[in-house]
Amino acid sequence: MKILYYNHTGQVSGAERVLLMILSRLDRNRFEPVVACPTEGKLIGMVSELGIRTIGLEQLEARFTWRVGKLFRYLASFARVISNARSLIIDEQPEVIHANSIRAGLVMSAASFGLATPVIWHAHDILPRHPLSIAIRFFACASGRNSILAVSQAAAGRFRGNLIRWFSRRVPIRVIHNAVDLERFQPNSESRREIRHALGLTEENKVIGIVGHLTPAKGQLELIEAFAAISREIPDAALLVIGESLFNRGDDYLKSLRRAASLSAGTDRVRFLGARDDVPALMRGLDLLVVNSHTEAFALTVLEGLATGTAILATAVDGTLEMIRHGENGWLVPARDQQTLAEAMLLLLGDQNLREQLGGNGRRDAIAHFSIERFATEIHSFYRGLLESGTTPHESARQLEVKLSAD
Known part of the structure; x- marks a missing residue:
């Protein structure tokens, strides 16, 4: 059975790492994957x-914005990508389309209109509170071919909103938490x-780290500002900022950091330290690993910290x-609260036994729940349920089995 995977960007961040995890464990004897994504960036080479066969598509330019000029430019980008994607779908004739983001889902649902191909929208992000989010929900409800795969209950709940709650049978939502490589x-x-x-x-050094691409939503700036209090109290403390700028004027943000x-x-x-x-x-x-995000659907960094047995402050x-x-298995603080963040860092850095307890419990939880x-x-x-629903246009579900090896 052929599945067409579509990723709207060629850069590699959390969503792309999840996609690569899925692809690397696909049974090629039963499954024929094809990946469409932009040729710019690292993703196409990694696939x-x-x-796995890859097909290049134009980079989609689309962000949530209140600026009318940018909105029209983004709509034009959608139109071009949808047109090219429709030709691709007609040529490839996949049984299922797996769109690896909400934006990718919009593209592929529009591009496959009238073709009866089921489309999975893989929701890796928290849908913002924005008028366009309402339009996205209406669009998802417009076709019974769409199903939502969310990385967390939080992502599912935000996507569902008040609208899709009334159309749960028409647009089913399944939550599958991300995983981490425990080895x-x-x-x-x-x-x-x-x-x-x-x-x-x-x-002797007390070392704090934050890992992720450099963007205001990850809270690196607030952490650096809060670290000033730590450096006064703990002279041998160090802060490692790990990651690079990928999106949205990231170079300007790095300068501010x-x-x-x-x-x-x-x-x-x-x-x-940049990308490592x-x-x-x-x-x-x-x-201490700090995850200081303002919003986070289901951060791989948290899973990796749990698996490593490192104390996490999030x-x-x-x-x-x-x-x-x-x-x-970790320590929680309110978002955007530098004073509480600094107090929690001082508390945890000063208590090795507590850090070891949190880290040990975190490792056990990673093994038990996030393998x-x-x-x-x-x-x-999830794939099998989609096939057995009878929505796959080319073959009956009884003749097909999707198998992922867990090796």
């Missing part, structure tokens, strides 16, 4: 390395010593509440 992300004391040595840090670092604690105390391939080792080297937002239990095996099984069940 090709999996031995790649695991505690390792030798790796911890090595990465600290490579960074010029010792066991560097300015804040120089003013609050000094550039020797706040280190910008050794994130598991870096997480092991931390005393904002109590959205899908994070489905992973972190305050005082048990790739669990993820593969649930994805398998």
Whole structure:
């Protein structure tokens, strides 16, 4: 059976990493995956390395905005991409389309209008409170071919809103939590010593880290400003900012982060490491992983911190509440509250036993609830349920089985 996967951007962030996880565990004897995405960025090459056929599509320019000029430009981009995607669907004739974002779902549902192909909208984000979100919900309800795969109850609830709650049978929503590679992300004391040595840090240093692409929604700026209080109380503390700018004037935001670092604690105390391939080792080297997001559907960074056994301090937002239990496997603070954030960092850095307790419980929770095996099984069940519903246009469900190997 052929599934056409569509990703609206060629950059690799959390949603794309989930897509790559799905693709890497697909049984090619039963499943023929084809991936359409822009040729700009790293994604198309990473998919090709999996031995999966790729097709280039124009980059979709579309953001939530109140600016009329930009809105018209984004609508024009949608129109061009939809036209090209429709030709692609007609040529490829997939049994199912898996659109790897809400924007991708809009494109593929419009592009497949009248073709009877079921479309999965993979909701990796919290739908913003915006008039366009209402239009998106109406569009999702417009066709019985659409189904929503959400990464968290929080993402599902926001997408559902008041409208889709009345059309739950027409637009079914399934929640499947993301997963983490428990072998790649695991505690390792030798790796911890090595990465600290490579960074010029010792066991005496209290090391805080934040991981993710650089954007205001991730809260790096507020963390750097709060770190000023930490550096006064703990002279050997260091803050590692791990990640690069990908979207939305990210270079300007990076400049603002560097300015804040120089003013609050000094550039020797706040280190910008950029994008790294050794994130598991870096997480092991931390005393405290901070996830300071303003909103978060279901952050892979939280899962990776849990699996690594690193103590996590996170904002109590959205899908994070489905992973972190305050005082048990992590520590929660309100979003956008620098004083409480600073107080929590001082508390946790000053209590090694508490950090070890949180980290140990986090590792156990990752093993119990967020393994790739669990993820593969649930994805398998979701695909099978879609096929058995009878909506697949080309073959009956009894003749097909979607199989994901959990190896």
